[in-house]
Amino acid sequence: MIRVSFLVTAFWAVTLAVSAQQINAPKELIQTYTSQYKGERFPDGRPRVSDDLVKRLKTISLEEAWGVLRSEGYTNQFEAGWMRINAGQVLAGRVLTAQYMPARPDMENPIKEKGKAENRKGAPNSWPIDQLNENDVYVADGYGKLVDGTLIGDNLGNSIYAKSKTGVVFDGSVRDLEGLEAIQGFTGFVRGFDPSFIKDMLMTGINYPIRIGRATVLPGDLILGKTEGVIFIPAHLAEKVITSSEWIALQDDFGHQMLREGKYTPGEIDMKWSAAIIQTFRDWLKKHPDKVKMTPDQLEERIKKL
Structure with a gap:
């Protein structure tokens, strides 16, 4: 028992040490949380559910997906109460997560220094976009902030769609709604719209587990967004x-x-x-x-x- 405890402690010590040196979640951590998934993965460890399954996902109903997940014991995977960008379009894809927190000075500079060391360009809220692949969906915990909580505007929206061909799910807000709705094929689920710029927020990590309302979300989950809301499907159950x-x-x-x-x-x-x-x-x-x-x-x- 002591040896097992020592090994677990050692594993997390190494994980935290690696985590302290990079914005992206360590590959080992992603693989640990998604260990039930046995299929193909991206180089960073995120599950890569096939494009065919993503395409088929668009045609199923939220109720059918929810019923299967509930029968498997997954009762915290749905969230409603959204405002929509280009309502009426279906959102389906593989999740790439981002975690935001209220800003504090002693964290902000180290995070920006990490970004420089990793050769990241632009403001931190653009960093997750650089990691998107086609059929990925940028999902962010913006802790529900509306004023000064606008995670993207139409410039970043165009970049997101160019890379992913999908959209976003933000527990936060966006700006430039008119410009975002002009992006053909782009759709999103957000908490609101505001003309302000992002302010006093920290992007603290990419591809870590996050909370979106009452749902727990892991990188590599599939997401299905329709009129009723969004549902997150574990990769191994896709x-x-x-x-x-x-x-x-x-x-x-x-x-x-x-x-x-x-x-x-x-x-x-x-x-x-x-x-x-x-x-x-x-x-x-x-x-x-x-x-x-x-x-x-x-x-x-x-x-x-x-």
Whole structure:
């Protein structure tokens, strides 16, 4: 027991020592927090869920994703109450996190010196943007600050979209709304809008775990943002959440059509399906191949469980 405790203490001592020398979270720390994910990663250790899954994520509903996450024990992954940039667009991508805190002089200069040592350019609120890849989403804990809490304006918004082709989620505010809404394809979830410039805020770290409202967010999570709000999906559950949600949507589409046509009764659709309904479902799937996103093996496995 003593040796285990010593090893854990030593691990965190090394982690904190490395952390003190860089803005970005240490690769080892990111891998520790996301250890259940076994797929491809970015060089910095952040999970790299496939672009195909990100694309498919856009088509599922928040309720379906929430239901799967809740069944897995993840009950703190949704947040509502946003103001929208280009409302009506879906936001989907891989999370890159940034942590902001109220400024204090004894921290500000060391952080800026770290940035210089790491050859970072511009103001600290632009540093996370430099690390974005296509299909990434810049997610920032700006502790809800509105006045003087504007994390970006339209200049940085254009840079974000050029790199990511997605948008932002800020527990904080933005400025230049008219300019941001002119960026075709860009969307965002923010707490408000203000004409002020960012002031008295410190960007204290990139790709650390952060809190967004009632949600805990890790770098590499998938994010899905729709009218209701945003949901954060752990990287190791991404495929399960997406395929399960697609399966629910397939059943619902089929069931709704059968009810509209009067082919089956609500009782027949809502209960365990008979062999006749399952065969009708198979025939329906053949006529609607565009609705099926999962592999044939994945689809057959789920049909057998009906």
